[in-house]
Amino acid sequence: MLFGSSGIRQVFGPGLVLLAHRVGAAAVAGASCGVVGRDTRTTSELLEHAVIAGMVSAGATVRTCGIAPTPTVAYATRGADAGCMITASHNPESYNGLKLLNPDGSAFARNQQVAIEDALAEPHWVGWDEQGCISPIDAVGAHQEAILDAVSLSRPITAVLDCGNGAGSVITPDLLSEAGASIIELNCNTSGRFARPSEPLEANLPYIADLVRKREAACAVIHDGDADRMMAFDERGRYIDGDHLLMLFA
Structure with a gap:
């Protein structure tokens, strides 16, 4: 099977x-x-x-987001027929992959993945007069605006932010700043070279707790490579895992 639990992920190569x-x-x-x-x-x-070329050759208009977090691409897929995020999430840099998305932002279900695998053997070319086109969109700006319309800070805070040089670098610094936070940025560039292991586990973030305490920050926000997950540290430098974050957000 090509698809795993989060789409297709492989060591990068011609295949x-x-x-x-x-x-x-x-x-x-x-x-x-x-x-x-x-x-x-x-x-x-x-x-x-490559994905864009495939979609255009099948006759579709392709809205291109450029570098964007997976949740941003999912948000941008509203009103389209399908979305595709190019990412291997928190896997090492040598990996990459494809995650297919429904118009409601959800990932393709197993039956949809099977249908795609079955369809790969069939040609989907359309004629020269039916080719699709490419339409760049500001997916990051639209998503940021929607988040700021829904969420606000009750008071100004200082926060440490580590995007791991991943896709979160194009939205989270501006998003938190616009929300009223003073940001201490770490690894917030789009170089594609991960400055640490991408998965935001406590063991991969030994420098965060001391920095939070030293700078008297209210919290730290940590992303993985495609910013579809975050972990956090509190004001005392204690790591907050995903389960506890869900309890806080509930």
């Missing part, structure tokens, strides 16, 4: 590039509109081009 083109075409076969975004990995732009 993944060819597969990206075929998956792009299959994802929008018989449809009119697809959305594509990518994380910051050095191989993601190439795979993005």
